[in-house]
Amino acid sequence: MMFFVGQAFAEWLSERKGKPPSALRVSIGRDPRLSSPLMAASLAAGLAAAGVTVGRFGACTTPAMFMSCILPGHLYDGAVMITASHLPVNRNGAKFCTADGGLEKKDITALLVRAAELATEAGQLPSDRFNDHAFVITAALEASNELVRVVDFLPEYAAYLRELMKESIAHPEHPDAPLTGLKIVVNPGNGGGAFIADQVLGPLGADVSASIHLEPDGSFPNHTPNPEDKAAVAATRQAVLDAGADLGIMLDTDVDRSGVVDRSGNGINRNRYIALMSAITLRENPGETIVTDSCTSNGLAAFIQQLGGRHFRYKKGYKNIINKGMELNAAGVPCPLMMETSGHGAMRENYFLDDGAYGALKIVIEAVRRRLEGRGDISELLAELREPVEAMEIRVAIKARDVRAEGERVTAAFKDWVDAGCGGATNWRLEDENYEGWRVKVAEEGGKEGWLLLRPSLHDPDIVLNVESEHADGMRAILQHLLEFFKQHPEFEVCTGKVEDYVYVPAAA
Numbered sequence: 393m394m395f396f397v398g399q400a401f402a403e404w405l406s407e408r409k410g411k412p413p414s415a416l417r418v419s420i421g422r423d424p425r426l427s428s429p430l431m432a433a434s435l436a437a438g439l440a441a442a443g444v445t446v447g448r449f450g451a452c453t454t455p456a457m458f459m460s461c462i463l464p465g466h467l468y469d470g471a472v473m474i475t476a477s478h479l480p481v482n483r484n485g486a487k488f489c490t491a492d493g494g495l496e497k498k499d500i501t502a503l504l505v506r507a508a509e510l511a512t513e514a515g516q517l518p519s520d521r522f523n524d525h526a527f528v529i530t531a532a533l534e535a536s537n538e539l540v541r542v543v544d545f546l547p548e549y550a551a552y553l554r555e556l557m558k559e560s561i562a563h564p565e566h567p568d569a570p571l572t573g574l575k576i577v578v579n580p581g582n583g584g585g586a587f588i589a590d591q592v593l594g595p596l597g598a599d600v601s602a603s604i605h606l607e608p609d610g611s612f613p614n615h616t617p618n619p620e621d622k623a624a625v626a627a628t629r630q631a632v633l634d635a636g637a638d639l640g641i642m643l644d645t646d647v648d649r650s651g652v653v654d655r656s657g658n659g660i661n662r663n664r665y666i667a668l669m670s671a672i673t674l675r676e677n678p679g680e681t682i683v684t685d686s687c688t689s690n691g692l693a694a695f696i697q698q699l700g701g702r703h704f705r706y707k708k709g710y711k712n713i714i715n716k717g718m719e720l721n722a723a724g725v726p727c728p729l730m731m732e733t734s735g736h737g738a739m740r741e742n743y744f745l746d747d748g749a750y751g752a753l754k755i756v757i758e759a760v761r762r763r764l765e766g767r768g769d770i771s772e773l774l775a776e777l778r779e780p781v782e783a784m785e786i787r788v789a790i791k792a793r794d795v796r797a798e799g800e801r802v803t804a805a806f807k808d809w810v811d812a813g814c815g816g817a818t819n820w821r822l823e824d825e826n827y828e829g830w831r832v833k834v835a836e837e838g839g840k841e842g843w844l845l846l847r848p849s850l851h852d853p854d855i856v857l858n859v860e861s862e863h864a865d866g867m868r869a870i871l872q873h874l875l876e877f878f879k880q881h882p883e884f885e886v887c888t889g890k891v892e893d894y895v896y897v898p899a900a901a
């Protein structure tokens with residue numbers, strides 16, 4: 393199928409850029425998953441068969457692929473990253489972008505529909521992988537060497553990041569090695585991010601010798617490369633503490649998500665990471681708006697306000713928040729940072745690019761800055777952040793045939809239940825602004841506040857429930873009461889277990 397996706401992308405790009413395929417250049421990179429090289433080869437063959445010149449980058453990252461459309465000397469018309477990001481090894485996919493950013497959902501849908509048509513025209517079932525491989529081999533043999541070139545792009549991208557760091561830090565004593573004296577643990581989780589240690593931080597003077605899981609290994613033998621993953625945080629924390637490092641950096645497979653660990657081993661991901669990035673960004677852009685996803689904490693909203701900023705709690709999905717941030721900026725509401733609890737973050741100053749590496753490097757810059765000013769650890773910036781005592785996410789499979797419709801039905805019924813008085817819970821009140829699903833504020837003892845959000849998953853056949861409480865055992869009370877709603881709706885097959893059956897995820901990472 394990737395072969396035809398390549399052909400369909402050639403057509404799409406040709407129309408978008410107003411150039412014939414023979415005048416187009418597309419770069420392809422991949423993550424270390426076992427299926428990635430074959431998918432990349434298949435895509436390259438499809439593009440080349442359409443007459444497009446292809447730059448094969450080998451192991452790369454998603455932000456780097458975007459930069460291949462931006463950096464002078466490259467300026468590819470389009471770029472594709474073969475990756476399933478933080479998802480398990482048996483899943484894979486492709487992320488497409490141009491210099492304008494990632495493709496929109498409607499464009500990707502059109503591309504897939506066209507690829508299926510092309511496959512059918514060629515006498516293949518779109519799902520027939522074996523035939524696809526035969527096509528790839530045939531097409532690869534037929535493709536002119538002129539069209540598919542191997543390009544070693546990562547060193548150039550790393551050089552670009554090093555220059556950015558040097559410029560931003562402008563170290564008074566050693567401008568070319570501004571990270572001298574800093575010990576940083578990088579944990580790319582055997583994904584594609586090791587170059588941050590070897591090619592960016594190390595050459596700038598940092599001691600990165602205690603870094604872990606650097607070798608790309610698509611079976612992810614240590615833990616899922618995902619800064620939200622508890623095992624990833626635990627491994628990074630251990631490495632930071634063992635080495636007495638100043639900072640730990642966690643990256644996902646394709647480096648568009650990140651998180652950090654402070655000097656004392658505290659994991660800074662999810663709300664804390666957004667808070668840390670907000671503190672830095674709002675100092676540089678006072679009073680501006682930070683866009684986040686829908687399941688950020690009450691404490692984060694209060695923290696952003698305390699910093700003099702404005703918080704726009706929008707939807708899940710990094711593309712959703714980036715588009716909202718761009719829209720706000722265009723409408724005259726300055727918005728420098730769009731960030732998800734997943735660790736995806738985009739900044740206006742960085743092409744609105746969903747870029748985990750850039751976020752982590754901003755934290756490194758902040759650490760150097762604080763050191764130069766004789767201040768303490770970066771975590772001091774979070775001193776005023778109010779944290780939930782308990783937090784969890786439950787994902788319940790929707791068993792209906794039409795998953796989308798059922799998801800909408802459940803959330804609509806939930807809204808009706810809330811409007812009808814939440815089954816008598818006088819301390820439950822619908823959040824003023826809701827952009828997806830329904831979020832309810834729960835007044836807790838002592839002026840504290842919990843909340844819950846019920847929404848259909850963006851991509852999975854699940855209903856997602858997030859709950860936070862500022863009280864010990866408050867979450868259990870919220871869940872017990874929510875069960876009343878599901879008991880009233882036995883027709884929903886989404887929630888079959890007891891509260892006790894669900895996994896408990898404590899708030900502290």
Ligand SMILES: O=P(O)(O)OC[C@H]1O[C@H](O)[C@H](O)[C@@H](O)[C@@H]1O
Binds near residue numbers: 732850852
């Ligand atoms: O709706 P969910 O199932 O929670 O998935 C939402 C997530 O989907 C993908 O992983 C996107 O990359 C994330 O930006 C988004 O947060």
